[in-house]
Amino acid sequence: MKNHNKTDWAGCPVRYAAGIFGDKWCFILLRDILLHGKRYYGEFLTSEEKISTNILANRLAHLEQTGMLTRHVDAQKKSKVFYLPTAKARALLPAFLNIMVWSTEHDAQTEAPDSFAKAMQQDPIKTVEYYQRQIDAADARCHSTSNS
Amino acid sequence: MKNHNKTDWAGCPVRYAAGIFGDKWCFILLRDILLHGKRYYGEFLTSEEKISTNILANRLAHLEQTGMLTRHVDAQKKSKVFYLPTAKARALLPAFLNIMVWSTEHDAQTEAPDSFAKAMQQDPIKTVEYYQRQIDAADARCHSTSNS
């Protein structure tokens, strides 16, 4: 999709979302961050889907530019870099969990347990809060000297 | 993203969803179908985002193959074709509305009224039902001789 700057893609809510994560790799990266606790560049590279390093760098920059992630240098080992989800990215969690409910109900090969969709149906607020705490826990494992 | 067939992208719920609508044009088409009442090939072509006809044909085929749409020939005018959302596509509505809530809250240029996010917060079930009836209404405007 050509010649669409950030402003072009603002306005319509669906188009705005598509401009930020309407791309398979951004979708996968947000999953890794919001649901798999990944934070480090090296961790994203090892995901099952085998993203290549130039594309990873490109998408991390995109997510940083759109206010979804912030980049940080590791305090213990300055050659390592991690990315933390912003409040904006964290706010996507409910939408993502709803997408996942849909997938578990329509993908015959789903790997998600029945308990997940059930939990979301019975008490969505509590379920969302559970996953939010997981995000906090993943963030807590990362320490930077100052911001970059 | 190369060499990923339908099976490769099954399993993980987020990856499954990305395989179906993790693409800006599919995202936009599903919006047009679920929220803008579009059904005819010609209607999709006229959307604000100006999809080109070869890409439109490609994405409609993709959505048909993944069980999101069914293709029909218009009963009144056999040169016209429309696409109806399946139950699977309709089941995406709650996730889409949640995405839209997120966008309205994070896009400074959002065109969505405050009332939308409020309605979703206060009574999500009723709000979803309202949009589901709109889908029914859009479907009702289409008539085919038999299926294609």
Place this chain on the structure above:
DNA sequence: CAATTCACTTGCAAAATGCAAGTTAAATCT
């Protein structure tokens, strides 16, 4: 029955992707 509508298809240039091989800074090893 000739012109037009409509849903695609085709051809080609431009852009994005994927893979492999750098590069650079920082940490570890000897």
Place this chain on the structure above:
DNA sequence: AGATTTAACTTGCATTTTGCAAGTGAATTG
């Protein structure tokens, strides 16, 4: 201290996808 390794990118190039413009063919319309 100097050499090796780790880690996060960057670069180059072949392949694939996209976008645009121009068909094509069946169905309608004039």
